[in-house]
Amino acid sequence: MKRxxxxxxxxxxxxxxxxxxxxxxxxxMMPGDVAMRMVEGHAYAPTLEALRKDLGLDRPMYVQYxxxxxxxxxxxxxxxxxWTRQPIIEEFLHRFPVTLELALLTILVSVxxxxxxxxxxxxxxxxxxxxxxxxxxxxxxxxPYFGLAVLVVVLPSIWFRWTPVWTYVPFTTDxxxxxxxxxxxxxxxxxxxxxxIMRIMRSALLDVLRQEYIRTAWSKGLSERRVxxxxxxxxxxxPVISLVGLQMPLYIGGSxxxxxxxxxxxVGLFFFEALGKLDYPVVQSVNLIIAAMVVGLNLMIDLxxxxxxxxxxxx
Amino acid sequence: xxxxxxxxASRVEMAAPPARRWYxxxxxxxxxxxxxxxLGAVIVLVMLTAAVLADVIAPYAYAETSLTERFVAMxxxxxxxxxxxxxxxxxxxxxxxxxxxxxxxxAVAVGSVLATLLGVxxxxxxxxxxxxxxxxxxxxxxxxxxxxxxSIMSLLGPSAWNITLVLGAAFGIQNSRIIRAVALSIKExxxxxxxxxxxxxxxxxxxxxxxxxxxxxxxxxxxxxLSTVILTEASLSFxxxxxxxxxxxxxxxxxLAGLDHMYQAPWLAIWPAVALSLAVFxxxxxxxxxxxxxxxxxxxx
Numbered sequence: 001m002k003r004x005x006x007x008x009x010x011x012x013x014x015x016x017x018x019x020x021x022x023x024x025x026x027x028x029m030m031p032g033d034v035a036m037r038m039v040e041g042h043a044y045a046p047t048l049e050a051l052r053k054d055l056g057l058d059r060p061m062y063v064q065y066x067x068x069x070x071x072x073x074x075x076x077x078x079x080x081x082x083w084t085r086q087p088i089i090e091e092f093l094h095r096f097p098v099t100l101e102l103a104l105l106t107i108l109v110s111v112x113x114x115x116x117x118x119x120x121x122x123x124x125x126x127x128x129x130x131x132x133x134x135x136x137x138x139x140x141x142x143x144p145y146f147g148l149a150v151l152v153v154v155l156p157s158i159w160f161r162w163t164p165v166w167t168y169v170p171f172t173t174d175x176x177x178x179x180x181x182x183x184x185x186x187x188x189x190x191x192x193x194x195x196x197i198m199r200i201m202r203s204a205l206l207d208v209l210r211q212e213y214i215r216t217a218w219s220k221g222l223s224e225r226r227v228x229x230x231x232x233x234x235x236x237x238x239p240v241i242s243l244v245g246l247q248m249p250l251y252i253g254g255s256x257x258x259x260x261x262x263x264x265x266x267v268g269l270f271f272f273e274a275l276g277k278l279d280y281p282v283v284q285s286v287n288l289i290i291a292a293m294v295v296g297l298n299l300m301i302d303l304x305x306x307x308x309x310x311x312x313x314x315x
Numbered sequence: 316x317x318x319x320x321x322x323x324a325s326r327v328e329m330a331a332p333p334a335r336r337w338y339x340x341x342x343x344x345x346x347x348x349x350x351x352x353x354l355g356a357v358i359v360l361v362m363l364t365a366a367v368l369a370d371v372i373a374p375y376a377y378a379e380t381s382l383t384e385r386f387v388a389m390x391x392x393x394x395x396x397x398x399x400x401x402x403x404x405x406x407x408x409x410x411x412x413x414x415x416x417x418x419x420x421x422a423v424a425v426g427s428v429l430a431t432l433l434g435v436x437x438x439x440x441x442x443x444x445x446x447x448x449x450x451x452x453x454x455x456x457x458x459x460x461x462x463x464x465x466s467i468m469s470l471l472g473p474s475a476w477n478i479t480l481v482l483g484a485a486f487g488i489q490n491s492r493i494i495r496a497v498a499l500s501i502k503e504x505x506x507x508x509x510x511x512x513x514x515x516x517x518x519x520x521x522x523x524x525x526x527x528x529x530x531x532x533x534x535x536x537x538x539x540x541l542s543t544v545i546l547t548e549a550s551l552s553f554x555x556x557x558x559x560x561x562x563x564x565x566x567x568x569x570x571l572a573g574l575d576h577m578y579q580a581p582w583l584a585i586w587p588a589v590a591l592s593l594a595v596f597x598x599x600x601x602x603x604x605x606x607x608x609x610x611x612x613x614x615x616x
Contacts, residue, residue, distance in 0.1 A: 011450070018454030026463075029470055138351075142596035144546055146553050147569055147588035154577045154584050253459030257550060260571060271462065272554070275469045283466050291457040298457070 004306055012299050019291045024065055027284050028057070038278045044082040055281075078285040083277050088285045091270060098266035101171060102189075102258065103251045105182055107244060109190025110197055115240065117194070118201025122236075123228055125206065133198060140195035145254060149188045149261045168265050185262045189254055193247070200243050205236040245301040249294050341608050352604020358597030366413040373406040378561045386580045395586050398568075399576045404583070407563035408590050414564045415594060418475065418557075419545040422482035423537050426544075429487025431526070431533055434494025438502055439521050449495075455488045461550060468556040475558045478551060482544050490536045497532045501525050531609045539602035542595045549591055565591045 035051055038044045045051035049058075056064050071077040078089040121133035171178040208214065209232055217227045252268075259268035267286060274282035345352050365372065374394075381401035387393050395404040437448040455463075464481060471477045501507065502525060510524050549566030551557035558564045568587040577584045 011453075014447070014450040015453040015457065018451045019457055022454055022458070022463075026467060026470065029467075031471070034470060034472070138596065138599065139592075141599055142542075143592045144549060144588070144595065146550055146571075147584070147591055150569055150571075150574065150577065150584045151581075151588060153574070154581050157578060158581055249457065249459040253461035256459075256461055256465065257554065257571075260554070261574075271465075275465060275556075278469075280470075283469070287458060287462055287466055290459060290462060291454070294457040294459070295453075 005303055008299065008302055008306075012295055015295055016292060019295060020065075020069055020288065023284055023288045023291070024068065026287075027055075027280060028061075034278065038082075038280075042082070042278060044278075072288075078289070079281040081274070081279055081282050083274070083279045083282075088282055089289075091282075092267060092286065092289060095265060095267050095270050097171070098168070098264055099252065099255050099259070099268055101178075101182060102186060102255050102264060102266060103248075105186035106190045106193065106251055106254075109186050110193040111240070111244065113191065113194040114197025115201050115237075118198040118240075119205060119228065119233070121198070121202045122205035122209065123224070130202075133202070137195040137198040140192055140198075143192055145189055145192040146257045146261065148192060149185070149258060152184060152188050153261060168263070182264075185258050185264060189251075189258050193251070193254075196247070197240060197243060201236065201240050204239045205232060208232045208236045242301070242305075245297065248297055252290055252294075341605065344608050345604055349604040349607070351600045352607075355597045355600025355602075355604065358593055359601055362412050362416060362594055362597065365409045366416045369409050369413050373403075373409045375403040375406040377406055377410040377563050378402065379406075386576075388580070388582060396580065396582045398580070398583055399573070404568075404586055407568060408565070408586060411563045411565040411568060411587070411590065412594070414475065414558055414562060415545050415548065415591075418479050418482065418548045419541050421479040422486055422544045422548075423541055425480060425483025426486030426490065426540070427533055427537050429484065430490040430494050430536065431529065433487065433491035434496075435498045435521055435525055435529060437491065438495045438498035439517070439525065445495075452488055452491060455485075460485060460489075460547065464547065464551060465554065465556055468551055473556055473559045475562075478548060478557050482547060485547075486540055486544055490540060493536055494529055494532060497529050498525055501528050535602070535606045535609050538598070538605050542598035542602065545598065546591070546595055565594075 035048060039046075039048055039051050045054050052058050056067065059067075071079075076089060078087070078092070080086060081088055081091065084091070117133045117136065121130040124130050168181060169177045205228075209228075214227060214232055217231045222231075255266060256268035256272050258264070259266045260272045263269070267290070271283065271286045274280075274286070345356065379402060381397070384393065384397050384401040385399055387397040387401075389396050393403050393405070395408065397403055398407075433448065433452075437445045464485060467481050468478060471481070507520060507524050510520055515523070548557055549564070549569070552564040552566030553569055553571055555567075555570065555572055557566055560567060565587045569584055569591070573583065
């Protein structure tokens with residue numbers, strides 16, 4: 001166990017290194033005309049040379065890399081936005097709670113829907129309920145969330161004269177008002193993400209229900225509710241949890257579009273607006289921070305499995 | 316890994332006597348046993364036809380504007396209505412199918428080659444090569460796909476070529492994991508060992524012995540991946556980072572920038588969303604059915 005944990009932690013070092021290399025290389029692919037537009041369209045620097053110097057592109061590659069990583073590791077210096085001239089990390093931390101709240105609410109919606117429908121479908125295998133659930137899951141998989149989001153914004157405003165609230169209220173100011181604003185985006189995004197969860201819940205529960213200890217539970221005369229919810233569900237939930245963990249990048253990536261459509265001032269909107277303004281220092285740092293967070297999250301998930309589930313053994 | 320190896324072994328044995336051509340058999344089985352898969356195949360076929368014959372069947376030219384017929388809802392001349400420039404929506408949907416499929420198939424082709432190369436090499440050479448390649452793949456998968464693709468597309472500039480290559484690279488790196496897992500288990504089978512004992516070189520073993528047995532997995536990965544690629548292309552075009560106008564794409568027609576027009580003309584949002592959902596549904600069902608028929612090991616859900 002201890003050896004596994006150590007090994008798993010050690011493996012994140014090369015992964016984080018590659019994460020930084022990907023971001024670094026990505027920024028160096030910038031073709032000349034993008035730099036030109038940054039100078040001419042947004043006046044980020046007086047001349048092309050000045051911009052290249054400011055971005056540190058005039059020095060040898062390895063010096064650029066070491067300097068950049070060194071600044072992050074030793075001083076927590078992620079650079080400044082060209083647009084606001086503010087430190088990027090401050091803006092990121094200021095906006096992160098919005099994205100985190102959206103992600104958590106989305107996960108809540110998709111897990112509640114996915115697990116409930118999945119349990120019903122598995123418990124009533126090959127009945128109308130099962131088929132309905134499976135068809136719904138396929139539909140949820142097929143409808144693109146941004147299409148659904150656009151329809152949810154557009155159609156009610158035409159039919160019922162209802163428009164989403166565009167002014168954001170932080171949770172700490174007015175929790176109720178905040179939840180009202182977040183509910184629709186979280187529902188739209190959550191519903192489209194419930195499909196895979198429902199499918200994996202159903203197949204995992206079907207697997208567990210065929211096991212011996214479940215037969216024992218039945219033969220003790222326990223009620224169906226007790227057998228499924230108390231005995232089977234615990235084990236069947238493991239793949240569901242790992243799916244949610246694996247899909248974290250999707251939840252965060254999707255938040256860019258959802259935040260852009262519903263005008264939620266989170267990290268996604270920050271990133272999207274930075275792209276529009278060719279504010280590449282922001283683009284670079286947001287990519288790096290989020291990828292590093294995902295690496296950390298995956299590490300925690302893997303380690304917690306090893307602690308929680310004694311059946312999981314690694315060599 | 317033990318169960319996978321057994322699964323592979325049985326599949327390889329089943330595939331070994333070339334009694335019936337499997338690629339014909341699969342379609343027969345599909346029609347007989349997989350109604351949803353068949354429905355998916357029909358949708359994909361309709362889309363393919365629309366894409367190939369777009370110039371013939373589309374009632375108008377895709378960039379043909381008509382200022383007297385802006386925001387038409389539905390009429391005999393414009394079955395699905397027109398947009399803010401009076402362009403015919405049905406025409407643009409038909410041409411949009413072309414872009415979706417070009418980019419989708421192109422990216423999946425590029426990606427499958429890359430995934431096979433990365434996966435087979437990483438598995439075959441093992442050891443350090445494998446360790447470092449896989450940490451690279453780990454790092455790539457830590458990025459939310461949309462974030463990374465948006466950044467790269469913004470830097471490279473929107474174009475059909477760029478988006479195909481970028482989506483292909485992303486698809487390839489991500490799926491090299493699956494190919495690697497299969498190649499790993501095939502590598503341990505005795506017939507590979509005997510090929511090596513007979514003096515076959517690396518290239519011969521990798522191409523002649525491992526590759527043919529990875530092929531069904533590649534097909535499954537490619538078909539199930541098509542819907543994701545099409546959806547990602549649509550999301551990028553939706554954000555204005557995909558195929559640039561005036562060429563119509565489904566994501567671009569739904570676009571964030573055009574949101575204001577949709578309050579006047581909701582069909583501008585509805586039809587592209589329906590087309591996209593149908594396409595994704597079709598490819599998903601076809602992919603799922605093919606997976607069940609080709610690769611019993613991956614069955615479930």
